[in-house]
Amino acid sequence: MNIFEALWANRPLVCAASAWLLAQVIKFVLYSFIEKTISWRRLWGSGGMPSSHTAFTLALALSVGLTEGFNTTAFAIAFALMGVVVYDAMGVRYETGKQGAVINQILNELFVEGKPLTDERLKELVGHSPIEVLGGALTGIIIILIFYL
Numbered sequence: 001m002n003i004f005e006a007l008w009a010n011r012p013l014v015c016a017a018s019a020w021l022l023a024q025v026i027k028f029v030l031y032s033f034i035e036k037t038i039s040w041r042r043l044w045g046s047g048g049m050p051s052s053h054t055a056f057t058l059a060l061a062l063s064v065g066l067t068e069g070f071n072t073t074a075f076a077i078a079f080a081l082m083g084v085v086v087y088d089a090m091g092v093r094y095e096t097g098k099q100g101a102v103i104n105q106i107l108n109e110l111f112v113e114g115k116p117l118t119d120e121r122l123k124e125l126v127g128h129s130p131i132e133v134l135g136g137a138l139t140g141i142i143i144i145l146i147f148y149l
Contacts, residue, residue: 011147012063012078019059019143023052023136047097053089054136055143057082062144090133 007013027050028043042048061078068074109115 011067012060015063015143015147016056016060018147019055019140020052022143023050023055023139026050026135026139027052049132050135050139051086051089051132052136052139053085054082054133055139057085058137058140059143062140063147066144066148086133089136090130094129 001009024043027048028039030049031042032038046053057078061075061082064072064078065075
């Protein structure tokens with residue numbers, strides 16, 4: 001068996017990759033519909049609805065549980081990874097995006113409009129909104145249902 005056959009035979013990996021791909025396609029279609037423009041960057045970029053990080057790690061964890069058993073070390077590792085990724089997506093990365101928006105607004109007001117700076121304080125402990133993470137979770141569950149039912 002060559003490496004590509006081995007990878008394709010790895011059900012948890014195929015489920016996780018499929019969930020990621022489905023989430024990215026949904027994200028691209030939603031963005032194109034809402035913004036009425038096509039941005040190929042949305043097909044590969046992070047952020048937005050649904051969370052492909054959540055879809056990927058949830059599908060991986062559930063698939064490992066269904067394949068190897070929910071009482072295995074492999075499932076525990078996959079589940080812990082999912083927890084870290086989801087926490088990071090909703091916390092650190094979400095705040096970073098908010099900070100980016102404020103910085104862009106400051107730059108625009110300062111250099112384009114000539115307005116003085118404000119004293120708005122940013123959260124210093126720096127993703128995704130909870131609804132975007134929920135969308136990613138549902139995407140991962142859909143893939144698991146397709147592969148395992």
